[in-house]
Amino acid sequence: MSLPTPRRDPRGLPKAQLHLHLTGAMRPATLLELAGRHGITVPPPLPGGAGTWAAFQDRYDASRATLRTPADIARVIAEAAADDAADGCRWLEIQVDPTSYAPVFGGLEPVLEAVLAGAAAAPIPVGVLIASSWQRPPAHAEALAKLAARYAPHGVVGFGLSNDERGVDVADFVPAFRVAADAGLLGAPHSGFYTPAAHVRSCVELLGASRIGHGTSAIVDPSVVALLAERQVAVEICPTSYPPFGVHELAAIPVRSFLSAGVPVALSTDDPLLFGVGLAGQYEICRDVLGLTDAELAAVAAGGIRASAAPDSLKKTLLTEVDEWRSCESK
Template identity: 30%
Template sequence: MKELPKLELHLHLEGAAPPAFIRGLAAEKSVNLSGIFDARGAYAYRDFVDFLRVYEAACTVLQTPQDFYRLTRAVLEASSAEGVIYTEAFLSPDFCGGRDLDAWRDYLAAMTEAAADAEAADGIVMRGIVTCIRHFGPEAARETARCAAETAGAFITGFGIAGDEMKGAPKDFAYAFDMAREAELQLTAHAGEWGGARSVRDAVRDLGVTRIGHGVQAIEDPALLEELAEAGITLEVCPGSNVALGVYPNWRAHPIERLRKAGVPVTVSTDDPPFFHTTMSGEYENLAQSFGWELPDFAAITYAALDAAFCDTATREALRTRLAPTFGEFT
């Protein structure tokens, strides 16, 4: 599966940090992070809330723009090795200078440089989605949205929200999303991973997003499925993440195939791959084994991702040209 060209729309940059990379930074900075790893050196957490704790602890060693340059290169190298030719990464000013705009610019410059170097070396294209953290609250989200609006452009093309889906309601963050919209950023929001189908409907209605991160619990509401299909709202589905966190007990129980059959645009991503012991090739292999997916199915999700990507027309057409030898002129 590594040979198939892939587009990934739902990847948290910090969450994609290999454990060895974080341990190495911790050693350099004399920070004790032993409590977040298991005996094999992998990230260790009990449930979703504990996952957030471990995630944020790992981020404490990412302290300088140079750290984020190194992180971005490491993540893009790993993605490219899995056949990913285009990726959109969630970037959080909360972890890059504490939402201070000047500091964010410095961190962003490092990540932009790393992305350009990775594209030159490996051919992988990256775009950034500035992402506020839901459990940090609406005021922090406004500061994050300001960082996004002030740096919108060729590299920063989107705005979103992640974090604990059970904290607050989408409408609490409407102001931040309005700021991002005025800056002509494209919008996505995590919903329907833990908050049920209603959280998906609320995110679409109250935040005006064109994509939903996860969104899998929309399967519980047939009327909502019709609405998503009619509006062309794309779901950034991360099956391996959902199974690892216990949203669904196993791959066969995952609703991705039913979502596709309902006409909802579906893409596939890894979310936080080292936390969930997955890769893009691993996702594809599990989809093939669990649902019998073959090349036309992977073509469908790849072109759905291309259509939903937060990139300009020139980038989209260049990617389409790269996909055609494998998938043909899929429409």
């Protein structure tokens, strides 16, 4: 009688982390320490059941208020990079909207320069993605896109839109994404979390998105799935982000469906401070809950690497190592 083949440790699989917000990257212990140092009330944990976006935003805003110096930001990035590196991450993209930090830091530029300095000192390569909010005026997004373009030679790799994507016209943000594209920055707006598949389509066709933050609603429209596959637009899926809002149960997250359709999947953590699961844990969910095989996990890792803004030489190295992990017999 043959013994079952041991499952591979996903920490040994080379990965890229493409969807991680600065504040949400904090370790819980760091949040407690910084809150105590700055005299800020620590928010309660996010409830495990269904919640509202407003409840999430309240917790996020309170956590962000603890980041008050460049040293605070550098610490969060260094710790997040170390945590991801322990989970097999070899390229990290940290996402930040500098707007809400600006009053404390004295402007948008000081915030961004603190983030870039922290990224440069991190233990693994880190790119920075500037994001405006869907809920701020399009003119503000265009101003941030111009900021991102100015700092493209210094470590900014992309431009996006975060926050609740409901109730706005995608077409209004075309000028901002045109500025970013002209500077060679990738476009990565959040879409398809609360909004339908048509919103995802608009982000691809109007904004020229090369990645979609979340994008899970696209799976219900075969024409949008085909568009994503044809243009190789990656969906940044963050499994633990959906159950608290009632968007998906873990078992219903369509990772395998996207893979089967040829859509790249970039598995990410979003806000591990609030959702409590790191990068390797997201892969474990895909294996243990969604039933993905080692070959499918390797396909996810490869999709994230290809969709990243990592240098081509690093991509080539990591993709070779993913193939080696996939083909290596379990010990």
